[in-house]
Amino acid sequence: MIEMQNLSFGYSGGEPLLADMSLTLQPGSFHFLTGPSGSGKTTFLRLCYAELLPSAGRMSAFGEDVRGLSRDGIAALRRRVGVVHQDTQFLDHLPVAENIALPLIVSGEPVDMPALGDLLSWVQMSGQARALPPELSGGERQRAALARAVVMSPDLILADEPTGNLDWEMSMRLLQLLIELNRSGKAVLIATHDLNLIRAAKQQVQARVLRIAGKRLQLAGADL
């Protein structure tokens, strides 16, 4: 679904931050992305959903070269990729349920209320449907962010340090939701520093671990 060939990227035409990366993300795959702070993990994710375009090399998403995509093409791509950001922003004056439904509303699609109810229940947020985002705990925010990322039924879920500020129990709950999504056929890519999270996931799914080191993408060893 995502294919990179010798991809390089540098901000504002400067020195490449990421260089000569090649990777194929298959449907239904599960990947972690690790690397030191500032190595380019968030940047890599932004390339995956075409918020940034490669400075050199090729990248295709769902069979289309991202450089040739029109605005509509980019919008169609983004519909197939759900993103959980490091610091998820919500519209604070809108209740949680509306925030989760926002991608549907913005793209003019009907909101199926029973399906939205099921999604809230899946992330164990039914009781907070009418709450405002500032009233949520960190774990609730991240579960709402995940619900919003999957409300359009994407094929690929990208999560940027989704458990960064969460305690272990809450991290495991979030991981479980991501594993369930993967088991339902979706590809998942999680950027994280947390090796314990990776170890926990590897007990349940076949996850590959990618690492950004010295600007390059490497496949990390099996023993974490």
Ligand SMILES: Nc1ncnc2c1ncn2[C@@H]1O[C@H](COP(=O)(O)OP(=O)(O)OP(=O)(O)O)[C@@H](O)[C@H]1O
């Ligand atoms: N919009 C931008 N313009 C210029 N430089 C940027 C921009 N965004 C990020 N950078 C720089 O690119 C480098 C990589 O940033 P990025 O956020 O991708 O790293 P990261 O591996 O996700 O870091 P962390 O683990 O700390 O979140 C950093 O040096 C950062 O300052």
